[in-house]
Amino acid sequence: MKSKKNNRIIGNIIIYALLILLALMMLVPFLWMISASLKFNKDVFVIPFEWIPKAPRWQNYIDIWTKIPLAKFTLNTAKLTLIVTLLQLFTSSFAAYAFAKLEFKGRDLLFLAYVATIAVPWQVYMVPQFMFMRSLGLADTHLAIIILQAFSAFGVFLMRQFYEGIPDSLCEAARIDGMSEYEIYAKIMLPLSKPALSTLIIFTFVNTWNDFLGPLIYLTTESKKTLQIGLKMFISQYSAEYGLIMAASVLSLIPVFIVFISLQKYFVAGITTGAVKG
């Protein structure tokens, strides 16, 4: 009995040691960002790296707001991210239900088409896509970015895989009870897939928030540009202000973390005994 307890303690120590080591490895880039954000550009890439700057330049955190319209860019990004995430969440989880739980003609084929398109690099169809969007008058609009991001195949694939893990018996039982498919989706599947929905929110949020090439190609008017384009504005032809870039990057990570941490609580067992017996 005692040895078992000892074993557990030793096991715990090993686990925590491992975790702390991992955490350190993962945290170092963040510390680097903070440290670099408090430096002059000329000192950022100098080795040996000065982890704690002797004369921290807090001015960087002020300059980023005045050198470029960062507030406007952040607002644009926030707007785009919010709309895209909502659209993505709704359309993906909706479509995924059909792929996972309904039998219909052409299901496997359509699904395969969805998945396969993820494999095509954007660089290849960027030009025809841009020309098509422009012919619709969508060049230099936020709508173009929303359309590009909101109907991705990724979300459908992700949600479909999670629905697959939910026993079919649940749906069958509900059908026998006379529920329509829409009701099953809304009342059974959605509540059960909180971890998956959270995952999708996190990924879509991060992707849209950090998207660079899409907005760069489509948005040419200054007042419509996004945060990531703004960050690149500190890299000019002849010099790059990495101190400022890191200051803005550190700030731009805050919303990402807020989303991630606040969705953490949904990463708990979704299927309870009761539900399975349904």
Add this chain to the structure above:
Amino acid sequence: MKKRILSSLLAMTLVVASITGCGAAAEQAPAAETQTETQAQPEAAPAETTEAAAETTEATSDEPVTLKWALWDVSSTVYYQPLIDAYTAAHPNVTIEMVDLGSTDYSTVLGTQLSGAGSDFDVVTIKDVPGYVSLVNKGVLEPLNDRIAADGVDLSLYNGVTDQVTIDGNLYELPFRSDIWVLFYNKDIFDKAGVDYPTNDMTWEEYDKLARSVTDTTPGAEVYGSHYHTWRSTIQLDGILDGKHTIVDGEYDFTKPYYEMVLNQQKDGVCMDYATLKTQGLHYSAAFAQGNVATMNMGSWFIATLIQKIKDGEYTDCTNWGIVKYPHADGVEAGSTLSTITALAVPTSAPNKDAAWDFVKFVSGAEGAEVMASTGNIPAMTNKTIVDIIASMDGFPTDEASKEALMTSHTYLEMPANDKSSEIETVLNEQHDLIMNEEVSVDDGIAAMNEGVQAVLAQ
């Protein structure tokens, strides 16, 4: 099962393909139309343009026009607004709208924007020669020969640079900014070592000796006699300054002495190690700003950065700097150097071509040149007066040699216009990297360059 999926997938692809195929054809049609239209224009136009050009400038002068100008780095470039102000002061009916496409992916974005026929840019800035060549190949830039002839633009004022970007007898851009390569040096390091400053007339051997004489390899207190940024230009192109070779003719044996000189310097700790520089991602400006780099070959664009950063108080260890002319090969006159140009062009899809051309002519011409110089940048059309304006700028080194360094005898473009310039670039960059990493010998690297570029040229 698998078979069925595959065959039905194939069927579907074909169906969708035929649909989008039709759509694409329809989409293609207007593009093709404008294509033929613009192609037809020069045939019909020459006779008219000569008269029309003169007329239109007058005819359109009171109608309000808005020109859309594609460029990069609006917030950090000092001359855009002054150029616009100077132009609109003389042409009050013209409004110029700047569209910033960002500097890092400028060529990609511009190329995409000009794809098809829906772009509404009137004037586009051309960032580099490979980007220029690809736009010309795409047929999206207006040939300027007729307009140049009609308006009597004197190309000889560009010191021969326009010849190097003429493609099949046609010129599609007019340069307005030109940067030359010079040798920057940190006077404090030379003072401390008690060594004479570099001069405007040094051979490569003299330069090598000078760099070595100020080098200190003491760990922790290194002083580097020279610094070469990771670009191939910093070493490879030293060889073309004797005027006997170009970088696009498929024969690179002339680069050998320069590679050997730099590799030896690297071995002896005279300059920083290429592999480390490459992975560390150290920008040349940061390297020079550390105050332990005695000399560095770099383009004249660095002058403005240095002046600004010293004024801002960021650079504290290189405040006492100077420039001299590029070193030269034995038996060649001093003053030959490399240059890069920034130019303006008019897209074939431009809504206001005549007004756009008038603006291009102004910016690249004498009036534009003075505005450029007054902001501390070297215009493409340069002469003694322009050099005086730049050298009198606050923060520019006050010694005579630095001012003299801006006068050039011959300038060679880093990359002359060639159909294959971007493919050639790839081969040269790759071998440069291998040689500098000491993964291949200089001879093998050069042999690979010869073979690779000749293969590209033969295509």
Add this chain to the structure above:
Amino acid sequence: MAAELTAMEQNMKRRQRKRNLVAYSFIAPNFIGFAVFTLGPIILALLMSFAEWDGSNAMKFVGLSNFTQIFADERFTSALKNTIIYSIFTVPITLVMALALAILLNQKIKGKSFFRTVAFFPYVASLVAVAAVWNMLFTPAKGGIVNQLLMNVFHAQPLKWAASSSTVMLTIIMFSVWKNMGYYMVIYLAGLQGISEDLYEAASLDGANAWQKFVNITVPQLKPTTFFVTIMLTINCFKVYDIVYMLAGGSNGVVNKSAIVLVYYIYEEAFRNWKLGRASASALVLFAIVLVVTLIQFRGEKNYAND
């Protein structure tokens, strides 16, 4: 009798049709946007691999010549080889690490949400920062931390890591695992929540140890998640680009044959040389490989579902 049968048949058909309609109504909101704005341009782009196009001049049908050209191009064949090597190593290693991390962070431990956030960090952090830290550890200089370790602890020669042709892919693979495992961990974490506690309790009653529970419950229950992770990982590995550019970009950012990957090649052909046909042909090769991998996976999943 016969009439009755046809009535029944009709009834069934009608029901089937209604079922199809319901299913299509679920798919429609996403599919319409997807088909018009993504699938269409993609199919057009893939068809472009049989044409010569620079984005402006008229498209010219050239048959298979783009394919013969790229397969004769050493940069393409190197890119293909490097991408396959990269994927073969990165996919399994990342998968195992992500699963291990997810299981570890699914235990009842203190500071769980802190550790989860931290593990996700390299994925969201600025690539410049992650690469800078990496290069401090794996610098080609003898004084670098990892090289010191190699020399003093393992008595081995120092390596040049990303700066050398022989070790650059190894460096990129390690970097990629480190940067991306947190991302796939999140997916696995979500997948783990779908496994009913009952199963584990029942197994405990049967006297199963932790390993047996892992093999007999966790792994099979996670199969849909693993399917997703494997395919996404494979696709993302085949589409790797910015990491390679960041770690191995040499003179003027050009990536050498020793490290070039497919998407970098595609980028070069499309936007440096404006040979969109050749870029599309390369993409079609990439697409074909991923499709084969996906189909194999798909069959595996179907077999599992039929079990």
